Amino acid sequence: MTVRLVLYGAGALAREIVDALERLNAHGTSIALQASIVDPGLDAPEIFRGRPVVRDVRAFAGDDGLRFVVALGEPEPRARAAAHLRNTIGARFASIIDPGVLIGGSSRIGAGAVILGHSSVTTDARLGEHVLINPGCTVAHDDVLKDFATLSPGVHLAGHVQVGEGAFLGTGACVIPKIRIGARAVVGAGAVVIRNVAPGQTVFGNPARALPARPRPQTPPTA
Incomplete structure (x- = not known):
């Protein structure tokens, strides 16, 4: 068919x-x-x-x-x-899964997901709907990626990682085991994530740290 x-x-x-x-x-x-x-x-x-x-x-x-x-x-x-x-x-x-992708038989992939070549999803992983995994990524055992989560090329997730809905991980980011990345969080390219990332937070660097808040513009004094 x-x-x-x-x-x-x-x-x-x-x-x-x-x-x-x-x-x-x-x-x-x-x-x-x-x-x-x-x-x-x-x-x-x-x-x-x-x-x-x-x-x-x-x-x-x-x-x-x-x-x-x-x-x-x-x-x-x-x-x-x-x-x-x-x-x-x-x-x-x-769902579109390139034939070059390795998928463990116990893992589950949601509708609308796209997984591109030379990536691997090992055992007991759970990928939500419309997840995007770019080439060369690793999704290890027991990982959970919620709907619309996005892994850029070369992202590596160790085991028991949770990636929240709509979170975005930049090229080459690495995440150690048992880390939680909140919904709509952004992880910068090349970041090494060793602590949980709050929902909506942006982190970068090795080890990954939160992006500093921009200072508010000063209002000039009035006469």
């Missing part, structure tokens, strides 16, 4: 996903790209990878055989796009 797929997005991540689709098809998983969606007003070609670019998601209403993947790299835009598709046309989502 062939999966008829529509991508939301036509940028770099969408191109990486199309390459993964070609490898999946070569390995016997039949996925046919139908179109890509781009928000109205954005500069984009009319054709992406040989398929039409559509500006209105309602063009796909009523076709229950379609599956969607949101090809946007940032967590918040990805969450907005998924909600828009779900609320407007009742979209159903597919």
Whole structure:
């Protein structure tokens, strides 16, 4: 059975996903790209990878055989796009896992997740909906990634790590065991996380420390 797929997005991540689709098809998983969606007003070609670019998601209403993947790299835009598709046309989502990815049999992957090549998800991991794992990442045993969590290329999570909803980990970040990274937190590129990260907090460095708050501008005295 062939999966008829529509991508939301036509940028770099969408191109990486199309390459993964070609490898999946070569390995016997039949996925046919139908179109890509781009928000109205954005500069984009009319054709992406040989398929039409559509500006209105309602063009796909009523076709229950379609599956969607949101090809946007940032967590918040990805969450907005998924909600828009779900609320407007009742979209159903597919997960894309490159055939070069190693997935433990006891791990679970949510709908809409994208896992790109040369990554590994070991045993008893739990990945939520619309999680994005870029190439070369390690998700170790018993890790939990909540919906819309994003790992940039080369991120390594040790065991029993929890990554909150919509959190973003920059390229090459490393997290030691049993750390909790809060919802919508940001971990800078190359950071080594050895302490819990609060929801919405930004950390960077080795060891990772919170980004200092910006000083408030001083109001000049009045006469």
